[in-house]
Amino acid sequence: MKKHIIRLYHKYRNLILYGIIGSTSAGLDLLIYTLLLKAGLYYLFSHFISIHCGILCSFILNRQYNFKTKDKTLYRFLSFYVIGLTSLLLSTGMLYLMIQIMAWDKMYAKLTTIIAVAILQFILNKFITFRKIHHK
Numbered sequence: 001m002k003k004h005i006i007r008l009y010h011k012y013r014n015l016i017l018y019g020i021i022g023s024t025s026a027g028l029d030l031l032i033y034t035l036l037l038k039a040g041l042y043y044l045f046s047h048f049i050s051i052h053c054g055i056l057c058s059f060i061l062n063r064q065y066n067f068k069t070k071d072k073t074l075y076r077f078l079s080f081y082v083i084g085l086t087s088l089l090l091s092t093g094m095l096y097l098m099i100q101i102m103a104w105d106k107m108y109a110k111l112t113t114i115i116a117v118a119i120l121q122f123i124l125n126k127f128i129t130f131r132k133i134h135h136k
Contacts, residue, residue: 014067014126015122017066018062018066021061021062021065022058022118022121024057025054025057025058026054026118028050028053028054028057029050029051030050030110030114031050032053032054033050034107036049043095043099043106044092044095044096047091047110048088048092051087051091052088055080055081055088058084059077059080059084062130063076063130066130067130069130071133072133076129076130079125080129083121083124083125083129084121086124087117090113090116090117090120091113091114091116091117094109094112094116095109095110095113098113
């Protein structure tokens with residue numbers, strides 16, 4: 001049984017760590033979003049700022065501890081950032097739709113958008129940002 005669990009961990013290590021790191025980054029995103037809302041900032045502006053903090057946190061932790069890639073840092077950061085910005089556009093549209101059109105609670109809508117884009121980001125970052133780059 002123990003060997004089976006270890007084998008599963010190694011097979012899904014990146015996904016497990018991405019989930020842990022993503023949860024940490026999403027927590028930071030949500031914390032900053034909440035603080036900015038309480039400070040009276042407009043929800044979309046708060047979302048824009050908080051998501052950037054989450055992107056930076058996630059890149060640093062994934063680069064260092066999950067995918068352990070030390071080369072091509074600028075390329076990897078730009079790829080990660082573009083994927084993050086794509087997610088920002090998607091989640092902002094979803095947030096607007098849920099809050100303005102569907103009249104959802106702002107916090108519930110934010111949590112829903114975080115979950116919705118997490119899988120897409122994992123797939124894109126695993127196969128684009130943190131893929132092995134063969135040096136010539």
